[in-house]
Amino acid sequence: MRLSLKEVAEIVQGKIFGDSDVVITGVNEPELAGQGEICFVSDKKFYDVLKKTGASAVILSEKVETLSIPQVVVDDPYFAFVKLLNIIYSERQNFYKGIHPTSVFGENVKLGENAGVGPYCVVSNNVRIGKETYIGANVFIGTNVEIGDNVIIYPHVVIRENVSIGNNVIVHSGSVIGSDGFGYIKKNGKYVKIPQVGKVVIEDDVEIGANVTIDRATISETRIGKGTKIDNLVHIAHNVKIGENVLLLAQVGIAGSSKVGNNTILAGQTGVTDHIKIGENVIAGPRTGIVQDVEDNSIVWGTPPIPFSEQKKIAVASRRIPKLIVEFKELKQKLEKIEGLLIEYGLKLQKNRNIK
DSSP: OOEEHHHHHHHHTOEEESOTTOEEOEEOOTTTOOTTEEEEOOSGGGGGGGGSOOOSEEEESSOOTTOOSOEEEOSOHHHHHHHHHHHHHHHHOOOOOSBOTTOEEOSSOEEOTTOEEOTTOEEOTTOEEOTTOEEOTTOEEOTTOEEOSSOEEOTTOEEOSSEEEOSSOEEOTTOEEEEOOOOEEEETTEEEEOOOOOEEEEOTTOEEOTTOEEEOOSSSEEEEOTTOEEOTTOEEOTTOEEOTTOEEOTTOEEOTTOEEOTTOEEOTTOEEOTTOEEOTTOEEOTTOEEOSOBOTTOEEETTTTEEHHHHHHHHHHHTTHHHHHHHHHHHHHHHHHHHHHHHHHHHHHHHHHHHO
16 A cells, blocks of 8 residues: 555545645554554544554544644544555455466356466356456365355355355355255154255355354255345354344354344344344344344343343342342341240240239
8 A cells, every 4th residue: 555645535535634745555553553654533532642643644533733743534534444444455465366277177167257266176067156256275166156246255165055145245264155954853763864955145245254154944045135244153054044234243153944134233142043033123232042033123132132221230230149148148147036036025925924
């Protein structure tokens, strides 16, 4: 990256205050930025860190009169910063261009314009790979797979048979798409495997993290909706339907035939049992165990999930339990003492009556 501040301002659609000819060679955090780097601050309460920054320029939401370095003012500094990071990201990509001679191809394979297939890949029969798509080293692609345009498949990914992947999808290393669903019936004391002959459909603009497993459907399809982002170490079982623009954070597990609505967020280690319906715009807190349907626009937490506001009260109250136990023991001792005194007093009254 080597841009003048004027060029940076054009990219982020910002207004320059200061020297527009300053050369920007990188981006960094305000505390770590040095000569030639640009930083950003999205909140006024962090403006003080700029007094000590070594950055050559800064991106802000408003001009700061006391700053001596050039400023680029934009409506959304964070988004502007992301734009610059994307430039660096694209420059650092070093994908193999063309078809590596060590890769193995089956019959009827169709490659789009400028598609790249790295070393030691296996591409099976009847596979279509779109234009500007990159397949990393040691990737396996099964029969009848379709991969769209501008897709990045990082090294050591397995894409089994009958999988459809849309455009602008990213799949990170170690992920397996189209693995067999976990389906068995018990017969004569033994588990008999149910063949998993369905497919997986990944829609456009989906990103799949490292070591994610997405199982194929038993007979129909497992589907991941457009714009959904999946973190590392997530498991999605057979016949699951994930909506659009869903966020699945690390170690989420979704059991078979469950449905997750659009714009829903499942936080880390959330588990969903089978045949559950989660509505749209739902937020599930970390380690939530979803064992029943969840309505649209809900914010839930816990096992079973309850409204987040109630769960917070429970969490706060639970911290008082040790103290309450001590208080309970003290009250119990006092009551036992009072009970003893009452019994003693009652016996004395009875004795006096008998004497009379």
